[in-house]
Amino acid sequence: MAVRKNQATLTAAEKRAFVNAVLELKRRGTYDAFVSTHNDFIMSDTDTTERTGHRAPSFLPWHRSFLLRFERALQAIDATVTLPYWDWTTDRTPNSSLWGPDFLGGDGTGTGGRVATGPFAQSGGNWTLTVRPDTRNYLTRELGQGGESLPTRADVDAVLAIATYDAAPFNSSSSGFRNNLEGWTGINLHNRVHVWVGGNMSTGMSPNDPVFWMHHCMIDRLWAGWQSRHPGQGYQPVRRTRNVVALNDTMKPWNDVTPADLLDHTKFYTYDSAY
C-alpha cells in the first residue's frame, strides 16, 4: 500500500525521486495535460451552471481522483514515488525546506516574480510553461505577498468540526464543511494557500507549480480527517441535484468514477499520519 508522507520528512533520495518523476512527466507532455484539465474546469465551473471541480460538493472527490491519476502517472515512471503533502500549519515560511533548491525551488524574484532556483526554474531547461494565462513562460511565485496568511492549526480544527458536509445551493455560497475548507466562505483553508504562494498558484493554471499537488494532498488528508471525526455524516447531495455531482453520479471528464467510489481513500493509499 502506497503511503503518502509529509514533505518535510522526505529523505534527499525521496525528494530527488519525486522531482525526477515530475520532470519526466513534463518532458513527455503529460504534465501539461493535467494543467489543461484543471483549467478547463476552472473556466467552466460556475455558481449557476454545471460545476464539478470547484465551488461544488465534488471539489473533494474530483481533486482526489485528479491527484490519484497524477500519482499513477508518476508511479509509471518511478514506482516508489507517492505524492507528498505540505502541512502548511507547520511549514509556514519561505525558509521552509519545501522551497529549497533541492526540492521545489524558492520564491519568485525581480519583475515578474520569476522562480530562479531549483529544478523548476525555467532557466534549467526543464520547466517551460505552455498552458499559461499570460506571456510569462516561467514559473512564478510571490510567497506571502498576496495579503493572506496560511491557515493555522486552530483554523483547521474549526473547519473539521463542522458536521454537515455541504448544503444547498451547493456552490460558493454554501455553508458546511466543504465550502469552509475550499474557502469561498468562512474560515477558508484551500483558497488562501493558493493566494499565499501567489504567482502561478493564484491562477486557473495553478498546477503549473508542483506545490499544487502537495497542497491538494494536504486538503485530501483533511477530508479524511473530517470523515474520521464525523462517522455519521457523509457526502452531500445523495440524490440527483441539478448542476452538481451527487453521490453516485460519475464525474467529468473521466466519467468512470463517482464520489461514492472515492470516499474511502485507504483503498488507494494511506497517510503517514492522520490529521
Added chain:
Amino acid sequence: MSESTTTTEITRRRMLQGTVVATAVAAGTVVLGLTGPTVTPASGADTESGDSFDEVFRNRRIQGMPMSGEGHHAMSGYMVLIDGRELHMMRNADGTWISVINHYQTFATPRALARAAVNSLDGADLAPLAA
C-alpha cells in the same frame, strides 16, 4: 500604495467618442476596435457610476463594460480588458468577482479585479482566450 496617484480616469466623454469599442478578432483575442464594432456594451455604458470604467493603472490600460450576447463574457455579463486583451472573469453567487489571474480570491468590483490582475501580471500580457 495609493491608487489615486497611479491611475488616470478616462472620462465618460472620451468613452462616448467611441474609443473603447471592443472588437473580437478571428484569433479569439479582443483588441481595441479600429475596424468597427461586433460587440458593443449592453446598455448605455457608464449610465450608473461604476458600470463601466476606462483608466490607466500602473501604465496599463484597463477597461470594463457590461456585456450581453455571445462569448466568454456572456456568463458574467461583464467584460474586462487589459491593454485590449480580455481577462477571463466570473461572478460569484455573492456578487463578488474572480478572474483567471486571481482565481482563489474574490473582489468586490470588476475594477478591483482588473487592478489586481495588473499587479499580478507585473508587466506581462494576458494570453489570448481560447475561442
